[in-house]
Amino acid sequence: MMPRTLSRILPQALTLLAVVALVSAVFPGFLDVDLVNGRLVGPAVDVVKRGAPVALLAVGMTLVIATRGIDLSVGTVMAITGAVAAWTIGAGWGWGGAVALALAAGLAAGLWNGCLVAVIGIQPIVATLILMTAGRGIAQLITEGRILTFNDAAFAWFGSGSLLGVPVPAVLWLLTAILVAQLMRRTALGLLVEAVGINRRASALAGVNARVLLIAVYMASGLCAALAGIVATADIRGADANNAGLWLELDAILAVVIGGNSLMGGRFSVAASVLGALIIQTIDTGILLAGFPSEYNLVIKAALVLVILVLQSPNLGAHWHFLRSQMRRRAEPAPAASPQGPGAQPRTTPAEEARR
Amino acid sequence: MTMKTLFLTTATLIAGTAGMAAAQQTVGFSQIGSESGWRAAETTLTRQQAEERGINLQFSDAQQRQENQIAAIRSFVAQGVDAILLAPVVATGWDSVLEEAAEAEIPVILLDRRVDSAEDLYMTAVGSDLVHEGEVAGDWLVGEVGDEECRVVELEGTTGSSPAIDRATGFRNALEGHDNIEIVRSQTGDFTRSGGKEVMESFLQAEGGGQDICALYAHNDDMALGAIQAINEAGLNPGEDILIVSIDAVPDIFQAMADGDANATVELTPNMAGPAFDALEAYWADGTEPEKFIQTDSTLYTQSDDPMAEYEARKDLGY
DSSP: OHHHHHHHHHHHHHHHHHHHHHHHHHSGGGGOOEEETTEEESHHHHHHHHTHHHHHHHHHHHHHHHTTOOOTTHHHHHHHHHHHHHHHHHTTOHHHHHHHHHHHHHHHHHHHHHIIIIISOOOHHHHHHHHHHHHHHHHHHHHTTSOEEOOOHHHHHHHHOEETTEEHHHHHHHHHHHHHHHHHHHSTHHHHHHHHHHOHHHHHHTTOOHHHHHHHHHHHHHHHHHHHHHHHHHHHTEEOTTTTTTTHHHHHHHHHHHTTOOTTOSOOOHHHHHHHHHHHHHHHHHHHHHTOOGGGHHHHHHHHHHHHHHHHOHHHHHHHHHHHHHHHHHHSOGGGOOTTSTTTSOOOOHHHHHHO | OHHHHHHHHHHHHHHHHHHHHHHOOEEEEEEOOOOSHHHHHHHHHHHHHHHHTTOEEEEEEOTTOHHHHHHHHHHHHHHTOSEEEEOOSSSSSOHHHHHHHHHTTOOEEEESSOOOSOGGGSSEEEEOOHHHHHHHHHHHHHHHHTTSOEEEEEEEOSTTOHHHHHHHHHHHHHHTTOTTEEEEEEEEOTTSHHHHHHHHHHHHHHTGGGTTOOEEEESSHHHHHHHHHHHHHTTOOBTTTBEEEEEEOOHHHHHHHHTTSOOEEEEOOSOOHHHHHHHHHHHHHHOOOOOSEEEOOOOEEEGGGOHHHHHHHHTTSOO
16 A cells, blocks of 8 residues: 555656755755744745645645546635635634634535536536635625734644744645545545546446435535635634635645646545645745745746656656657667567556556 | 607607716726735725715726726716726727717716727826836835845736736846845735745745845735745744735735834825816816826835724725
């Protein structure tokens, strides 16, 4: 079990190492970690802290994508749950009430998406697009269009506090990822999710309650988005309905894709998605530390992501084998090239093998 | 029968408007929407100003759509209002509707943003000079640090947006000839609190834990407020270890100034309607044509300007 998980996430781990090495080359102190006032401080610590929202979203998104769906609403759900949390604190219900209501709001959003997809049968991209566009309006209604600020140290702890020196957001996403991954792999749940993603009809005929499972998966995504919303809101001690989680759904999808998960559903790895989120955040933080003019930010990010995705492309492996065999054929002509040669037979790539 | 009713109705209507105009001027206001707290404050202040001056304000919210604004202006023209205030959502495509207003001899005043139509199609434009705002912020910093060496970090607005470009230019204009002040890092925080906080964290990491930073210039207050949290969490004292100057003058920055966390802010006044009504009243009184651009004041506020009172005055404007 364990070695298989390791070999599954090896490409992502290597990519992360490469990105870290690249950033360290541009900004030598990247891996320096100090202990200041009992908390770890350093650029790498910032990465695991700042990466929390996307990592949390990516955990939920992985499950949704494994069912061959997609959840475009998570960024907006962050804004809604943040607004709910800030409003609750403003109403004097304390941090406990704020967390509870925010999580409930996330679950409700997931239930809505799940019902649209699983019960009414709307395509996931359209179903979740509804909440993505309408949801910011809901968040603005709650905040009345302003940035709702609060001064609750206990709630702010979720964004800027630390647990044994480690930033709380980092602890949150790590725990969530471990919990979800264990829940999926220690029980049959992960298998069922994959079954629904590969062929919903077949799995339904085989006795899987696909409808309930789909709704549950979207609710899990909503819950993860609620956690991310809590982190983002607690971080700035205010709910910014216009900007909280803006475009983060795209970063989350990117994290899942960098994690090597297929958008066509089926096999998934939560750990790889979370590593994908860390890769994205390392690039983001690296760009900030490097001190380039801000016009270059998105170009650099896009170029790096392109390189990573091209390197991970399953076709690249096939092309590589093809090119190599061509070169070999050119080096030693006619007699060596038999029909059984390595170039003549289509070979499965490591990535394809992993997917089977 | 129908014709007769129509004539009668028209006659009554005309008589009605004429009677009202004598008593009270009616001004139509086509607002972009309420995309930001500042915009909401502008709407609130416009209503207040109209009420104080006894002007009947017809308000129309365009919800970020130009076609809604054009429809609103047409209906203002049809109603025969005495003047139109327009906060245009985009700069282009206003020629025909402005011509319609000009033919009806209704003066149009642009608020906050400009259009690319010919200048004779509108009476005047009221707005802030964004470059000047940056200069005011820069001048304050120059005066504050004197001859000491000062390494400044800058939180830019959204890359490529005109406020970000102009506020950066103005600040650099003010620093010209003061070689002791140097902008060492400059990065976009997208005008948001979370952006300001995240970027400030990286500035602090990159500049010796913040020891090498003497001042922060943020293109808006929200980014400065995020940065203040980052500085606090890094164990430094914002406002003392790192001087903080920003632009906009939203209520929360006054709270921060009262707490000693921020040092100065330059106001982008949401009261664009005040100067517009002044110009209109002068025009109605004796036909004075105002200048084609009325620049609003870019007032500097510091900790010595009783920030708590300024906070109280602003907090209910809808920011």
